[in-house]
Amino acid sequence: MKNKVLKNDHFTRQENLPPMHKGPGIAPRLFFMIFALLTLMVISSLVAFWRNRTVHDAFEKILYEIPHERAINDVQTAITDYIMPANDYLITGDPVEILNRDILDEKVRLAFVECYRLARDDETPLVKRVEDDFIKIKNLSDEIFSFNVSTDRELAGKIMKNMDKLAIDSRIHVRDLLKMHDQHMASASYEAEQAWRSTRRWMTSMFFLALILGMGLATYISLSILRPLKILDTTATKIAGGDLSGALVIERKGELTSLAESFNQMIISLRHQIETSKTILNAIADPVFTVDNNMTITYFSNACERLTGFSAEEALGQRCRDIFKSNICENLCAIRRSARQDKPVLNVEIQMKNKESDTIPIMASASCLKDWKGNIMGGCEVFRDISDWKRMTKELKDAEQQLILSERLAVLGRLASSVGHELRNPLAVVQNSAYYLKSKIGEDQPKLIKHIHMIENEIDSANKIIEDLLGFSRTKKPELIPLYLNSTIESSLHRIRVREDVKIDLNLDPDIPNMMGDKNQLHQVLVNLISNAEHAIGKNSGQITITTKKRGENIELKISDTGCGIAEEDIGKLFDPFFTTKTKGIGLGLAITKSIIKNHKGKIDLTSVKGKGTDFIITFKSQTQ
Amino acid sequence: MLREKEPILSLHLNPKPNKNIIQVQNNDKLKILVVDDQPGMCETLVDIIEDAGYFIDSAENGIIAIEKTKASKFDLILMDIIMPGKNGVETLKEIKKFHPQAIVILMTAYTAPDLIMEAQKAGVYECLGKPFSPGRLLKIIERLDKEKESNLKKNKKVCQ
Numbered sequence A: 001m002k003n004k005v006l007k008n009d010h011f012t013r014q015e016n017l018p019p020m021h022k023g024p025g026i027a028p029r030l031f032f033m034i035f036a037l038l039t040l041m042v043i044s045s046l047v048a049f050w051r052n053r054t055v056h057d058a059f060e061k062i063l064y065e066i067p068h069e070r071a072i073n074d075v076q077t078a079i080t081d082y083i084m085p086a087n088d089y090l091i092t093g094d095p096v097e098i099l100n101r102d103i104l105d106e107k108v109r110l111a112f113v114e115c116y117r118l119a120r121d122d123e124t125p126l127v128k129r130v131e132d133d134f135i136k137i138k139n140l141s142d143e144i145f146s147f148n149v150s151t152d153r154e155l156a157g158k159i160m161k162n163m164d165k166l167a168i169d170s171r172i173h174v175r176d177l178l179k180m181h182d183q184h185m186a187s188a189s190y191e192a193e194q195a196w197r198s199t200r201r202w203m204t205s206m207f208f209l210a211l212i213l214g215m216g217l218a219t220y221i222s223l224s225i226l227r228p229l230k231i232l233d234t235t236a237t238k239i240a241g242g243d244l245s246g247a248l249v250i251e252r253k254g255e256l257t258s259l260a261e262s263f264n265q266m267i268i269s270l271r272h273q274i275e276t277s278k279t280i281l282n283a284i285a286d287p288v289f290t291v292d293n294n295m296t297i298t299y300f301s302n303a304c305e306r307l308t309g310f311s312a313e314e315a316l317g318q319r320c321r322d323i324f325k326s327n328i329c330e331n332l333c334a335i336r337r338s339a340r341q342d343k344p345v346l347n348v349e350i351q352m353k354n355k356e357s358d359t360i361p362i363m364a365s366a367s368c369l370k371d372w373k374g375n376i377m378g379g380c381e382v383f384r385d386i387s388d389w390k391r392m393t394k395e396l397k398d399a400e401q402q403l404i405l406s407e408r409l410a411v412l413g414r415l416a417s418s419v420g421h422e423l424r425n426p427l428a429v430v431q432n433s434a435y436y437l438k439s440k441i442g443e444d445q446p447k448l449i450k451h452i453h454m455i456e457n458e459i460d461s462a463n464k465i466i467e468d469l470l471g472f473s474r475t476k477k478p479e480l481i482p483l484y485l486n487s488t489i490e491s492s493l494h495r496i497r498v499r500e501d502v503k504i505d506l507n508l509d510p511d512i513p514n515m516m517g518d519k520n521q522l523h524q525v526l527v528n529l530i531s532n533a534e535h536a537i538g539k540n541s542g543q544i545t546i547t548t549k550k551r552g553e554n555i556e557l558k559i560s561d562t563g564c565g566i567a568e569e570d571i572g573k574l575f576d577p578f579f580t581t582k583t584k585g586i587g588l589g590l591a592i593t594k595s596i597i598k599n600h601k602g603k604i605d606l607t608s609v610k611g612k613g614t615d616f617i618i619t620f621k622s623q624t625q
Numbered sequence B: 001m002l003r004e005k006e007p008i009l010s011l012h013l014n015p016k017p018n019k020n021i022i023q024v025q026n027n028d029k030l031k032i033l034v035v036d037d038q039p040g041m042c043e044t045l046v047d048i049i050e051d052a053g054y055f056i057d058s059a060e061n062g063i064i065a066i067e068k069t070k071a072s073k074f075d076l077i078l079m080d081i082i083m084p085g086k087n088g089v090e091t092l093k094e095i096k097k098f099h100p101q102a103i104v105i106l107m108t109a110y111t112a113p114d115l116i117m118e119a120q121k122a123g124v125y126e127c128l129g130k131p132f133s134p135g136r137l138l139k140i141i142e143r144l145d146k147e148k149e150s151n152l153k154k155n156k157k158v159c160q
């Protein structure tokens, strides 16, 4: 394995695949193999040819010796053919003419010609000797037949002796010749056998040589051709498995170079495509993840990491519900629903938990992942953190409601204002009348006086209500001037009277900074809160404590009472206009208070314990803020 | 019961009474005119003030008030601001033209800051928010009466 960095590949990564080629290419290899095999064939045929000649020569020799033997035998027969009649004549004296003497002569001649032709150098003298013998025998035989045996017995005997001697000699000479011939025959067959043996050896070795060489070459060639194919196969398998980390290393140009290059190009473009889709997926601001059919996470985008707090490494391979811990993972999972209905499921609102177990509201959309056959192989979910959106819509809704409310309040305010004002006129007349009556009724009419007091008191109450109404409708902006809240409170309290058995305690922090405020409106706030506190205390005795305190840059004003407290279900509605629990209240005090404090850029809170009392806490900003 | 020590609308615009009342009156007592479009208001005030021993007349709108003032010079005019026709401030201005010594107290059920400002410029003595305590009004009248008396005495001394 060779590690190499592909320079022109912009993904620059370690290559971990073996080189495609090593050594010569396939064409020279094939050429070399065929050439080697052809050469082998030529050599084998040459060897065969050569061996064939040797064998042939050897057998030639044997074949050569066979007619020779026949010729010798013919010669011997011919000699015997000459001797036998001569002998017979000599013995019997009965001249038996040699039959077909001419044919015999011709036969003998041919036999000798044959003998000579086939004789070897060392045989020729032997043939010659036999021929001499034959000529002698022939002459002798001729001589025998030229005279009458019966007449000349003695000579006949002599000739016979000669003849016998010649016959024996010739037989010996023929035997010598045959012996010599046998020797030649034996050497020829030995040679032939030798030639055959060596040929067989040659052939065997050639066979094995060719076998081994052929096998070797075949193995080498097939290996060397198959190796790059094998590498291609390995790489393709890897790619099929989704591993695109490697590329083929091309060391040298070869037949498969262009294939390998296309292959590398394919890997690069695949990688590029995958990288691009990953980049796109990761660039999507909304988190995206995919799961397989076991709901195991198979993809986890960057946005997912950010939202959930889990890294992709942690999330991949985990079960979906372990990561998202959503409230409806089990039964209402969007992916499952999408799989069941076989169509995307859009905008399901879910609560999920992130790594820190904070609950995040999300809006999820899911669809099925299908393979090319259309089988569902998992699901893909895109979701969105809607906490901001939710907060915004809530704010919007609040603002809208506020607007509606304030519009309604404006109309109400105008109505309240004109009604309030118009009520003052009759009230003034009633008050005048009551005054007049009071001045006319003497001390002796206590009941009438009591009634007139009641009229006057009720005029006061009515006036109070009108004050509230008008105060509420007075939406004018505060005229802010720098003021020291403690002094404002003190001067305000001079103008506020409470029942005897309600004690007002002041606990003012002299260190509070100046603030921007409208004295009249702040006075109104105090009037409202103190009157509420007084009402809450009811007929019992109680205490109202007014505290100021420096809180960092802010000023805190607390008005506490020991009254009846507030029921928990009422706390939310307390500042709503016209919310009241009193038979004589109109429920505008706190609404006015809140709007004044809002205009001062402050805020108002409260804590209350039912039966124990209530604290209203107002926070103002200091002048410098 | 919580209550405010002073009505919010009671503004002391001209705390010092007009010092140069030098007109010689037939009657030493203060002569008062009540102007209000609401008959109940006029009647009750007339009864209260008359019984307190002052000369008092009433008018139901600004025009009648001007006429009556021209006829007999009133020392004190109690006038509603919001009236059909001429409103209180306009009437005040006109009266001041021919009878600058007149002391005018305006009464109003409305919080109308610009009208009050205007009235202030035109020389109103005091603005009373309705409903007001008649006792308080009587105290003011009493004080003005005493001032008139001492002025008369001074004048007499000057004449002598």
Ligand SMILES: Nc1ncnc2c1ncn2[C@@H]1O[C@H](COP(=O)(O)OP(=O)(O)O)[C@@H](O)[C@H]1O
Pocket: A528, A532, A533, A536, A561, A563, A564, A565, A566, A574, A579, A580, A581, A582, A584, A585, A586, A587, A588, A589, A590, A591, A613, A614
């Ligand atoms: N200090 C307090 N203690 C107990 N209840 C209170 C207190 N302040 C206000 N509340 C409750 O809030 C309601 C609304 O108060 P508010 O707006 O002033 O109208 P109102 O006084 O006319 O009823 C009251 O009716 C009362 O029930």
Ligand SMILES: [Mg+2]
Pocket: A528, A531, A532, A585, A588, A589, A590
């Ligand atoms: Mg209240």
